[in-house]
Amino acid sequence: MDFNIxxxxxxxxxxxxxxxxxxxxPLPILTGIKFDLLEDGLVLTASDSDISIQTTINEGIxxxxxxxxxxxxxxxxxxxxxxxxxxVHIQVVDGTLTRITSESSLFDLNGSKSFDFxxxxxxxxxxxxxxxxxxxxxxxxxxxxxxSEQETRPVLTGVNFKVDQHQLVCIATDSYRLAQVSMPIExxxxxxxxxxxxxxxxxxxxxEKDEMIDLYVSDRKVLFxxxxxxxxxxxxxxxxxxxxxxxxDQGSYxxxxxxxxxxxxxxxxxxxxxxxxxxxKLTMSPDENILSSYSQEIxxxxxxxxxxxxxGEPMTISFSAKYxxxxxxxxxxxxxxxxxxxxxxxxxxxxxxxxxxxxxVLPVRTY
Amino acid sequence: MDFNIxxxxxxxxxxxxxxxxxxxxPLPILTGIKFDLLEDGLVLTASDSDISIQTTINEGIxxxxxxxxxxxxxxxxxxxxxxxxxxVHIQVVDGTLTRITSESSLFDLNGSKSFDFxxxxxxxxxxxxxxxxxxxxxxxxxxxxxxSEQETRPVLTGVNFKVDQHQLVCIATDSYRLAQVSMPIExxxxxxxxxxxxxxxxxxxxxEKDEMIDLYVSDRKVLFxxxxxxxxxxxxxxxxxxxxxxxxDQGSYxxxxxxxxxxxxxxxxxxxxxxxxxxxKLTMSPDENILSSYSQEIxxxxxxxxxxxxxGEPMTISFSAKYxxxxxxxxxxxxxxxxxxxxxxxxxxxxxxxxxxxxxVLPVRTY
Numbered sequence: 001m002d003f004n005i006x007x008x009x010x011x012x013x014x015x016x017x018x019x020x021x022x023x024x025x026p027l028p029i030l031t032g033i034k035f036d037l038l039e040d041g042l043v044l045t046a047s048d049s050d051i052s053i054q055t056t057i058n059e060g061i062x063x064x065x066x067x068x069x070x071x072x073x074x075x076x077x078x079x080x081x082x083x084x085x086x087x088v089h090i091q092v093v094d095g096t097l098t099r100i101t102s103e104s105s106l107f108d109l110n111g112s113k114s115f116d117f118x119x120x121x122x123x124x125x126x127x128x129x130x131x132x133x134x135x136x137x138x139x140x141x142x143x144x145x146x147x148s149e150q151e152t153r154p155v156l157t158g159v160n161f162k163v164d165q166h167q168l169v170c171i172a173t174d175s176y177r178l179a180q181v182s183m184p185i186e187x188x189x190x191x192x193x194x195x196x197x198x199x200x201x202x203x204x205x206x207x208e209k210d211e212m213i214d215l216y217v218s219d220r221k222v223l224f225x226x227x228x229x230x231x232x233x234x235x236x237x238x239x240x241x242x243x244x245x246x247x248x249d250q251g252s253y254x255x256x257x258x259x260x261x262x263x264x265x266x267x268x269x270x271x272x273x274x275x276x277x278x279x280x281k282l283t284m285s286p287d288e289n290i291l292s293s294y295s296q297e298i299x300x301x302x303x304x305x306x307x308x309x310x311x312g313e314p315m316t317i318s319f320s321a322k323y324x325x326x327x328x329x330x331x332x333x334x335x336x337x338x339x340x341x342x343x344x345x346x347x348x349x350x351x352x353x354x355x356x357x358x359x360x361v362l363p364v365r366t367y
Numbered sequence: 368m369d370f371n372i373x374x375x376x377x378x379x380x381x382x383x384x385x386x387x388x389x390x391x392x393p394l395p396i397l398t399g400i401k402f403d404l405l406e407d408g409l410v411l412t413a414s415d416s417d418i419s420i421q422t423t424i425n426e427g428i429x430x431x432x433x434x435x436x437x438x439x440x441x442x443x444x445x446x447x448x449x450x451x452x453x454x455v456h457i458q459v460v461d462g463t464l465t466r467i468t469s470e471s472s473l474f475d476l477n478g479s480k481s482f483d484f485x486x487x488x489x490x491x492x493x494x495x496x497x498x499x500x501x502x503x504x505x506x507x508x509x510x511x512x513x514x515s516e517q518e519t520r521p522v523l524t525g526v527n528f529k530v531d532q533h534q535l536v537c538i539a540t541d542s543y544r545l546a547q548v549s550m551p552i553e554x555x556x557x558x559x560x561x562x563x564x565x566x567x568x569x570x571x572x573x574x575e576k577d578e579m580i581d582l583y584v585s586d587r588k589v590l591f592x593x594x595x596x597x598x599x600x601x602x603x604x605x606x607x608x609x610x611x612x613x614x615x616d617q618g619s620y621x622x623x624x625x626x627x628x629x630x631x632x633x634x635x636x637x638x639x640x641x642x643x644x645x646x647x648k649l650t651m652s653p654d655e656n657i658l659s660s661y662s663q664e665i666x667x668x669x670x671x672x673x674x675x676x677x678x679g680e681p682m683t684i685s686f687s688a689k690y691x692x693x694x695x696x697x698x699x700x701x702x703x704x705x706x707x708x709x710x711x712x713x714x715x716x717x718x719x720x721x722x723x724x725x726x727x728v729l730p731v732r733t734y
Binding site: 072075078079082083084097104105106107108109110264265267268271272297298299300301302303304305306 | 439442445446449450451464471472473474475476477631632634635638639664665666667668669670671672673
């Protein structure tokens with residue numbers, strides 16, 4: 001293996017591919033990136049048990065001799081980041097010992113045999129559909145935060161993607177709050193899968209420009225084709241809970257309020273609350289709306305929501321300040337609407353008169 | 368106690384005074400800031416066992432009723448940071464319960480009696496001298512990093528300030544490297560003290576503009592007067608080691624080199640070295656100068672220092688890459704000079720033909 005390559009082109013590819021590397025992998029070879037230098041380009045591959053990323057570089061490269069090697073992700077990335085010069089020369093000099101030179105620097109890095117790297121099936125099989133990369137990114141950003149941190153119900157640690165009747169519905173819930181985003185799609189297909197949170201987090205970092213991406217959905221995995229990148233992720237086994245009751249229940253009492261005014265009030269009202277539970281109380285009536293919290297040890301705070309319009313019977317409801325703030329940020333509109341049924345029932349947060357992003361927060365009992 | 372105050376004026380003062388607060392103080396009252404509202408201004412005081420900071424606000428304040436209270440540093444700072452509005456109203460409403468209001472927010476914060484706050488003697492006693500605040504800041508920034516992290520020799524955890532014959536000499540060493548900065552001063556006094564690293568770190572954050580500051584040096588403490596701020600710090604007991612041998616020893620072999628070229632080479636050469644010891648090897652001769660490191664497991668790196676000029680016998684010396692990088696950054700000149708005597712002797716780093724900042728690094732034995 002012997003090639004010269006534009007340093008920044010290689011750095012960008014290594015940075016993205018290395019997202020699939022688990023530095024704590026039980027299989028040492030998986031802490032590396034596989035370099036396959038073919039006659040028409042350099043193929044870089046990294047993988048852990050959940051996600052695999054592969055890209056091909058065929059511009060900015062001069063191929064002197066084909067070959068392959070696996071190099072430590074950590075060291076090759078740091079070397080290419082810190083080495084001087086526009087062009088880097090990379091060459092296997094002895095077995096798997098790989099020499100990286102540029103300007104006045106010479107690195108000899110111990111590699112591993114590419115033969116020992118697991119084979120990964122990146123074939124384009126399964127149900128195919130396409131969508132805009134920025135739409136995909138937006139969906140993830142508006143749902144991912146609501147996935148569960150607990151491994152007790154694995155299915156809740158991912159985002160549920162359901163496609164039926166030209167409609168994509170994405171749901172995340174940790175069973176204390178829920179985020180649901182819907183979007184029409186062109187392709188006429190059906191599936192119902194759960195993609196791990198970690199994989200989605202890596203994928204949105206590979207998306208850099210607005211382009212069409214292709215998805216190939218199989219029973220146990222999905223392949224994403226994003227420009228020059230192939231990303232394969234496993235799916236989470238198990239049936240995602242039916243959450244339709246939570247989003248259908250409209251609630252008859254409504255409050256509309258400026259999002260940033262409410263975010264400011266939440267941030268102040270939660271200052272004195274217990275950092276763990278972060279519970280605040282909302283007291284509503286057509287005359288006055290107060291967001292408050294109380295701690296016997298520290299003190300109390302009352303925020304008068306002068307910019308809120310409430311329609312309904314007077315009521316008081318307690319909930320996690322963080323969950324409401326997450327929901328408001330996910331919606332991202334200037335004004336938001338909250339819909340309540342009663343004190344101990346979940347309430348919904350949406351934009352004004354729109355339902356493509358529905359957030360649900362469960363109240364907590366206070367005494 | 369009852370006053371209205373400009374929010375940003377109070378926030379700035381609280382931010383600076385709270386630097387003396389230890390959130391883990393064994394004395395709970397010391398996690399607070401003392402508010403003393405006198406007829407001519409608001410005095411804010413905070414203290415831990417090492418450092419005390421006090422300031423007086425007499426602009427941007429309307430005093431309605433004098434009084435005093437101690438408020439939790441953490442909460443009052445967060446409240447004043449997050450509350451809306453230009454002006455804040457602060458009032459003791461019941462015993463030590465303190466009400467903070469602004470726009471639509473109302474906070475009731477439990478306080479403590481100011482009587483329980485320890486008395487701190489901030490009188491201007493001791494040997495007095497003045498210097499420019501930016502000179503003081505520069506000295507600290509150029510020495511502080513070389514103090515010891517180990518508590519085994521407490522005197523090395525501070526910076527030694529020696530004044531004699533109109534000359535201030537500041538020294539820090541962890542016994543593996545040393546930083547010494549000298550500066551002429553006008554006042555005709557003598558002292559030899561060691562100021563704790565932590566206090567110096569707080570003091571440079573209080574300095575915001577170039578002005579004269581006053582120092583009052585006593586046996587066990589120093590008082591700094593920085594604009595509206597009084598800062599009192601304890602000194603570290605014990606005799607600081609005599610390090611003059613290290614800085615007098617000039618060395619007969621010299622290398623001069625562009626600082627940023629050497630910093631770049633150090634950063635790359637240390638990439639493959641053990642992160643803990645971070646040892647690199649410098650091989651010098653009039654023909655070629657190589658900075659290298661080797662790890663049996665990972666690989667090796669050689670940096671050719673093409674911009675170095677070496678005068679002396681061929682020699683090889685090994686040392687901590689981090690210590691040399693720290694020294695070069697402390698000197699901060701475009702070109703630096705290294706002076707060597709022999710393989711196992713300390714070497715000096717200075718600017719070209721200047722001695723107001725002398726850095727010393729001890730080599731390590733390698734095999």
